[in-house]
Amino acid sequence: MMARKKKIHHRHNRLSFGGKLAFVLLTILSAVILIPIVFTFLYSFFPQSEITAYLKGRGSYDTTKWLDVLYSPAMFSLRQYYKIFIEEPSYLKLFCNSMMYTGAILVGQALIVPLTAYCLSRFQFHGRDLLFFCILVLMILPFQVTMAPSVTVLRWLGIMETPWAVILPMCFSPFYIFLLRQFMVGIPNELLEAGMVDGVGPVRGFVHVILPVCKPILGAAAALSFADCWNMVEQPLIYLANHTNLQPLSVMFNQISTDRADVAFAGSALYILPTLLIYLYFQEDIVAGIQLSELK
Structure with a gap:
C-alpha cells in the first residue's frame, strides 16, 4: 500500500514538472x-520623423551588439491615424472593402458549409x-x-474583376x-431519433438539434474562417488585378514605403484589431471545439 502511494506521489510530481515545463x-x-503585435501597436503612435530615423538605421547596426529597440516614443503622435481617417480616406476605403469581403464570405459559408x-x-x-x-x-x-480553372469559370460567368469573383469561390470551403x-458524424443518432419521435423532420432536426450541438465547432470554424x-x-490580386480600388487592405501593405512608416504601422494596428477581437x-x-474534436 505504501509503495503504491509512493508511486502515485512520484507520478504526480512528474506530471507537475511536465506541466511546469509546458507552461x-x-x-x-x-x-x-x-x-x-505589441510593437506594431506601440510604433503606430511614433511620429513620422522618429520612426523613419529608427528604420533607416536598421541596416547599419553593429552585429557584435544587441539590436537597440525603441520602447517608447519621444512624443506620442496621432497624426498617422488622422491621415488614415481624414486626410487619406483610401486606407479607410480599403479597410471597408476587407470588412465587406469578409462579412459576405462568412454569410455565404454559414449558408453553405453546415448544410453540406x-x-x-x-x-x-x-x-x-x-x-x-x-x-x-479540393x-x-x-x-x-x-487558380487557372477558377479564372476560367469566373470569366465564363462574367463576374471577373468584380467583388463577386472574390466572394463566391470563398463561400465554398472544403476544409470547413x-x-x-467529421464533427457531425460523431453526434449520436439517438438525439435525432428522439426528435423524430416528437415529429421533428430533417430540417427542424438540423436547426434545433444539430446546430446547437455543433455550436463550439461552428464558433471555432467562424474564427478561423474570419x-x-x-x-x-x-x-484579390488575381481576380481584381485591374481594379485596385476594390481590393482589400491586406494587399496594400507591401506598397507602402519606409517614408510612410507611420501610416504603415497605424494601418497595421487597425488591420490587426478585428482579428484580435474575433479571437x-x-x-x-x-x-x-478542439477538446471535443479530441474526444471524438
Whole structure:
C-alpha cells in the first residue's frame, strides 16, 4: 500500500514538472508571437520623423551588439491615424472593402458549409462518398493549382474583376465542410431519433438539434474562417488585378514605403484589431471545439 502511494506521489510530481515545463515553453512561445503585435501597436503612435530615423538605421547596426529597440516614443503622435481617417480616406476605403469581403464570405459559408456537412454526414444517397472524396481532394490542393480553372469559370460567368469573383469561390470551403462533417458524424443518432419521435423532420432536426450541438465547432470554424478571409492576398490580386480600388487592405501593405512608416504601422494596428477581437470573442468556442474534436 505504501509503495503504491509512493508511486502515485512520484507520478504526480512528474506530471507537475511536465506541466511546469509546458507552461514555460508556452509562455516563451506566446511572447514570441505577441511581441511583434505589441510593437506594431506601440510604433503606430511614433511620429513620422522618429520612426523613419529608427528604420533607416536598421541596416547599419553593429552585429557584435544587441539590436537597440525603441520602447517608447519621444512624443506620442496621432497624426498617422488622422491621415488614415481624414486626410487619406483610401486606407479607410480599403479597410471597408476587407470588412465587406469578409462579412459576405462568412454569410455565404454559414449558408453553405453546415448544410453540406449535414447532408454528407446524415443522409445516404448515390455518389455521396465520391462527392466527399472530391471535397477532400479540393481541400488538399493549394490555391495555385485551382487558380487557372477558377479564372476560367469566373470569366465564363462574367463576374471577373468584380467583388463577386472574390466572394463566391470563398463561400465554398472544403476544409470547413470536412471539419463540420467529421464533427457531425460523431453526434449520436439517438438525439435525432428522439426528435423524430416528437415529429421533428430533417430540417427542424438540423436547426434545433444539430446546430446547437455543433455550436463550439461552428464558433471555432467562424474564427478561423474570419482569419483566412481577412488575410487573403492572392485572390484579390488575381481576380481584381485591374481594379485596385476594390481590393482589400491586406494587399496594400507591401506598397507602402519606409517614408510612410507611420501610416504603415497605424494601418497595421487597425488591420490587426478585428482579428484580435474575433479571437477574444470566440476563444471559448475554439478551445471547446478542439477538446471535443479530441474526444471524438
